Amino acid sequence: MSVTALPGFPRIGAHRELKFALEKYWKGKISQQELIATGVQLRGEHWRMQKERGIEVIPSNDFSFYDQVLDMTCMVGAIPERFEILRSHLNDLDLYFAMARGYQKGTEQIPAMEMTKWFDTNYHYIVPELSSDQHFTLRSTKPVDEFIEAREAGLITRPVLLGPVSYLLLSKSSAPATKTISLLTNLLPVYAEILEKLISAGAEWVQMDEPCLVTDIDSDVQGAYQTAYQYFKNYQIKIMLTTYFDGLTDVLDMAVKLPVAGLHIDLVKSPEQLERVLSATAPDKVLSLGLIDGRNVWKADLNSVLQIAQKAAARWDTTKLQISTNCSLLFCPYDLTQEENLNPELKTWLSFAIQKLDELTAINMAVNGKIDQVQEYFANNTKACEDRRTSKAIVDQNVQKRVKSIQSSDYNRQSDYCLRRKKQSQVVPLPVLPTTTIGSFPQTIEVRKQRAAFNSGMILENQYKEFVKREISNAIQIQEELNLDVLVHGEFERTDMVEFFAEKLNGFAFTENGWVQSYGSRCVRPPIIYGDVSRPKPMTVEWTTFAQSLTKKPVKGMLTGPITILFWSFVRNDQPLDVTGTQIALCLRDEVNDLESAGIKIIQIDEPALREGLPLHKSAQNQYLQWAVNCFRLACGGADDRTQIHTHMCYGEFADIMKAIVQMDADVISIEASRSGMELLKHFSDFSYPNEIGPGIYDIHSPRIPTVEEYINLITKALKVLPAEKLWINPDCGLKTRNWDEVIPALKNMIEATTQTRKKL
Numbered sequence: 001m002s003v004t005a006l007p008g009f010p011r012i013g014a015h016r017e018l019k020f021a022l023e024k025y026w027k028g029k030i031s032q033q034e035l036i037a038t039g040v041q042l043r044g045e046h047w048r049m050q051k052e053r054g055i056e057v058i059p060s061n062d063f064s065f066y067d068q069v070l071d072m073t074c075m076v077g078a079i080p081e082r083f084e085i086l087r088s089h090l091n092d093l094d095l096y097f098a099m100a101r102g103y104q105k106g107t108e109q110i111p112a113m114e115m116t117k118w119f120d121t122n123y124h125y126i127v128p129e130l131s132s133d134q135h136f137t138l139r140s141t142k143p144v145d146e147f148i149e150a151r152e153a154g155l156i157t158r159p160v161l162l163g164p165v166s167y168l169l170l171s172k173s174s175a176p177a178t179k180t181i182s183l184l185t186n187l188l189p190v191y192a193e194i195l196e197k198l199i200s201a202g203a204e205w206v207q208m209d210e211p212c213l214v215t216d217i218d219s220d221v222q223g224a225y226q227t228a229y230q231y232f233k234n235y236q237i238k239i240m241l242t243t244y245f246d247g248l249t250d251v252l253d254m255a256v257k258l259p260v261a262g263l264h265i266d267l268v269k270s271p272e273q274l275e276r277v278l279s280a281t282a283p284d285k286v287l288s289l290g291l292i293d294g295r296n297v298w299k300a301d302l303n304s305v306l307q308i309a310q311k312a313a314a315r316w317d318t319t320k321l322q323i324s325t326n327c328s329l330l331f332c333p334y335d336l337t338q339e340e341n342l343n344p345e346l347k348t349w350l351s352f353a354i355q356k357l358d359e360l361t362a363i364n365m366a367v368n369g370k371i372d373q374v375q376e377y378f379a380n381n382t383k384a385c386e387d388r389r390t391s392k393a394i395v396d397q398n399v400q401k402r403v404k405s406i407q408s409s410d411y412n413r414q415s416d417y418c419l420r421r422k423k424q425s426q427v428v429p430l431p432v433l434p435t436t437t438i439g440s441f442p443q444t445i446e447v448r449k450q451r452a453a454f455n456s457g458m459i460l461e462n463q464y465k466e467f468v469k470r471e472i473s474n475a476i477q478i479q480e481e482l483n484l485d486v487l488v489h490g491e492f493e494r495t496d497m498v499e500f501f502a503e504k505l506n507g508f509a510f511t512e513n514g515w516v517q518s519y520g521s522r523c524v525r526p527p528i529i530y531g532d533v534s535r536p537k538p539m540t541v542e543w544t545t546f547a548q549s550l551t552k553k554p555v556k557g558m559l560t561g562p563i564t565i566l567f568w569s570f571v572r573n574d575q576p577l578d579v580t581g582t583q584i585a586l587c588l589r590d591e592v593n594d595l596e597s598a599g600i601k602i603i604q605i606d607e608p609a610l611r612e613g614l615p616l617h618k619s620a621q622n623q624y625l626q627w628a629v630n631c632f633r634l635a636c637g638g639a640d641d642r643t644q645i646h647t648h649m650c651y652g653e654f655a656d657i658m659k660a661i662v663q664m665d666a667d668v669i670s671i672e673a674s675r676s677g678m679e680l681l682k683h684f685s686d687f688s689y690p691n692e693i694g695p696g697i698y699d700i701h702s703p704r705i706p707t708v709e710e711y712i713n714l715i716t717k718a719l720k721v722l723p724a725e726k727l728w729i730n731p732d733c734g735l736k737t738r739n740w741d742e743v744i745p746a747l748k749n750m751i752e753a754t755t756q757t758r759k760k761l
């Protein structure tokens, strides 16, 4: 008989208990014991929940107070040197938080470890920093402790460890020339120690997550996989080698032959790999089938899923089969039944983490010949899927017609960049090295208070609007006094750059409690795209034109791009992503037109998530970039030549997407660059980037106010790689997380540095 198994469960809690406990602890409002008790309680509840719902292989050590990668870093004792001085006065948990969040006490200031996106998800992990001769020692027994905690509650769990090869590949080396993978032999003994301890505690299985197996890996890394898992063969514990987020492709034959007891594969993202895995794997191996989507909110189509499971069951010893989600449920909201305001029809189509446990159990029963016991469940599922397929609520004929009638010319501006530039400079003459900001100004406590008051009905719409207008007027006045060249309205009316637009578009739904962890205590609540997307009326025109009415200087219209709206939402799985992206792009295209007609001369379309959608395998990347770029081009293709289109992205990794960035053909792109010391501008000059660029020179993540000299230094560096005519001067990103006391002097210095540099040109 096959069993149900889970690679990981959400840890933030049904009501974000972990978030609130963490934040209270950091503010000194609860003790460390209280925080730890919250952890114990959440783990206990989550284990009970899984057991009650029929999960047989339950994970442990999938819980984390901040991040599972940082947990591993602490376990293997890879504490970066700058934190060493804290060891004497901080306990382990506080040291851990210092590594995640940075440490400041009096004059002591230790920057946090870097954070970056976890594969192609919106979860962020803390990047391990390893020296070229990094030593590892076992410094924490968290996986064992949590295994014992579960055992004492009567459960033998399967502890989850991030596998050693993926751990190293996800790390960065303080000596950039050395490959972190060369540290494998130093690292393995520490893993062995933890395995020994798990064995002594009574663990039979351990789950080793090796998501890097589904990226393109070279022969060195393949060798590392063999070394690592050969090494573990000597330990009396069964390893479930766990892959997710994509298929094994090129390395499938190597991966299935690694000497481990089990292999977990993602059959949601890569169903086609099942056939090859079944043929190439030795029959004594346990196969864990990732059948239910842990990264989206839709009910599975149980009949199709059952077919896949049965195909495997026909060819595999079913005592060696596990029925599982494709990846941890970390990326999924907790419980659908908590949603009281969702449209009831839509609600029947959805399944959150807890509901997915039931789906696993039902499939497993069916595989094991007990379909009669889940007949009703299956019938309801069939009905829900059928309803969704045929529902009128998701179809908008006008939208579909419009998508079909897109012409290739719709993707292009009227003229090429050179001509556009000429025309634009006639409409809006700008000095050399024009100065601007990225869009948002401080979201002060007052701004958030007023929005909350409005949302809860305590103040009227008019009162709220008046308040926002006062904020805008204030921001415009400040920008004029600072003498910025291109102004913004400040985005005070937006909680979030995606939610704001999603709320104004048809085809989106919103949850009350659908939180997923983004990093640490930070959660996001992505909207759900369920139907064809259209724009009933202009979304930003009122605020932008109000701001423009207050000044003679140009005010940038501020839009979130189609790809960012797409990837920061739960997406439809019943049509290709590019179709949904195209629908959103058409809405933005109309918004661009309306802004233009209202007299707005410069429009910025932010695409910070462009890179996020990049497939893990290189072979699929071009195709993605092509449609993603097309969506952007469709959004701005209708703009008049005289309208200057900006875009913005907030990361520094451009090397592999430069071609796409050029193809986007924005008149101006602003990027995050201050931390890399303008290093990444090299990509733009190597690629002879034809249009204008604003590399950020103010690190908005830091409360520090850069001096005039620092700015001049960065501008000078930029001028070494790019001609002045191409360069804009701006911060790295929006300023919403900073306060005015930081923003005003920081921008003042930025303008002063620009003025001084201009004189020397």
Ligand code: GLN
Binding pocket: 438, 439, 440, 491, 497, 558, 606, 608, 648, 649, 650, 733, 734, 735, 736
């Ligand atoms: N315009 C947005 C802002 O200024 C951009 C934010 C982002 O790139 N993440 O806040």
Ligand code: ZN
Binding pocket: 438, 608, 648, 649, 650, 732, 733, 734
């Ligand atoms: Zn940004």
